[in-house]
Amino acid sequence: MAVSCSQISIVITYFQLCGEDYHWWWRSFVASGGSAFYVFAYSIFYFFTKLDITEVIPIMLYFGYTFLICFTFWTLTDMSAACFLYVFMGLIAGFYAGRIYKTIKGSNWKRTAALTATLYPGIVFSIGFFLNFFIWGKRSSGAVPFTTMLSILVMWLGISFPLVCFGFYFGYRKQPYDQPVRTNQIPRQVPEQQWFLHPVL
Secondary structure: HHHHHHHHHHHHHHHHHHHHOOOOOHHHHHHHHHHHHHHHHHHHHHHHHHHOOOOHHHHHHHHHHHHHHHHHHHHHOOOHHHHHHEEEEEOHHHHHHHHHHHHHOOOOOOHHHHHHHHHHHHHHHHHHHHHHHHHHHHOOOOOOOOHHHHHHHHHHHHHHHHHHHHHHHHHHHOOOOOOOOOOOOOOOOOOOHHHHHOOOO
């Protein structure tokens, strides 16, 4: 599936470049993920021509599961959908981060929410932006355009960051997780390891 979608994207991008249309980067993603729309359209055609379902619940189940399958297919074959999911999954990430932070009895939740939203994405974005400078320096067509980098930055700071903070706030207000066992307050003595049990060996 991945190979077929990649080949379709390559062919469509090639035709766009032959037509002197150099705005190919987003269209190449949509071209591969657009096959999910064909699958969903064919499922509608199959429903009306081959199936004999008249009750409401089976119809809802059919189209519900078909939509989930097509959405998963679209996500796996379309990087723009993956970016969309990554941005909006910040709400879930913030919620569980806030609840875990409350479980470990943290108090500075605002700082932790900001770190949750910026630490890992910031490192990845900085590395990608830094490496892209070298590709720009070589004047390669594989370089990510500056407007695309700017749009990713806007999605991160304008959508993902507020959603992480929003989810963290509600997660921090929830009850903390219950520990399965009680923790002994008195620390136990740890015996010294033998030389042959050293992690280096």
